[in-house]
Amino acid sequence: MVTAECRGDYSVEISIQDDGPGIAPDKLERIFEAYYTAKERGTGLGLAIVKHNVELYGGSVRVESELGKGARFVFTVPGEDFNATWPMSVPLPSVLVVDDEKNMRLSLQTVLGDEGYSSAWSSRRKRVWNFCRAMKFS
Numbered sequence: 199m200v201t202a203e204c205r206g207d208y209s210v211e212i213s214i215q216d217d218g219p220g221i222a223p224d225k226l227e228r229i230f231e232a233y234y235t236a237k238e239r240g241t242g243l244g245l246a247i248v249k250h251n252v253e254l255y256g257g258s259v260r261v262e263s264e265l266g267k268g269a270r271f272v273f274t275v276p277g278e279d280f281n282a283t284w285p286m287s288v289p290l291p292s293v294l295v296v297d298d299e300k301n302m303r304l305s306l307q308t309v310l311g312d313e314g315y316s317s318a319w320s321s322r323r324k325r326v327w328n329f330c331r332a333m334k335f336s
Contacts, residue, residue: 200305202313208277209257210313212306215270221263229261248273293317 201213221229228234230249235242252259257275293315295306307317 200302200309202306202309204277204313205274209274210277210315211272211274212309213270213272214302215268217268220265220267221261221269222265226261226263230259 199213199215201215203211203213205211225236229236230245231242232246233242234246249259252273252275255275257273259271259273261269261271263269293306293310295303295310295317297303297306310317
């Protein structure tokens, strides 16, 4: 299940929860380390990249898990009151959703849309890079 909540301080909290096997307590402290994986085919980069990117923008990420009951990842990214600082004609901020799993992209886009955010998506690095260059992101 994916949820998003706009908080009173204009930050956005996004929660991704599953009902899988959960994460063992001894592995919880390492899951955000680069190249650490408990999967047979994993690279160990996914969660390390998520944590890096969220923190890069002043946010935080945490995980809650209990064996046999699944896991819940929560990340919070800061925001600001655009109506107070920008003209009213400026649209709400857009969110670029990048994930190689189609269902995850669609879920995040739906939740963000329900909260009033526009979103774009991609599963390919080159498209993301071209998008960011076109938008003059650095």
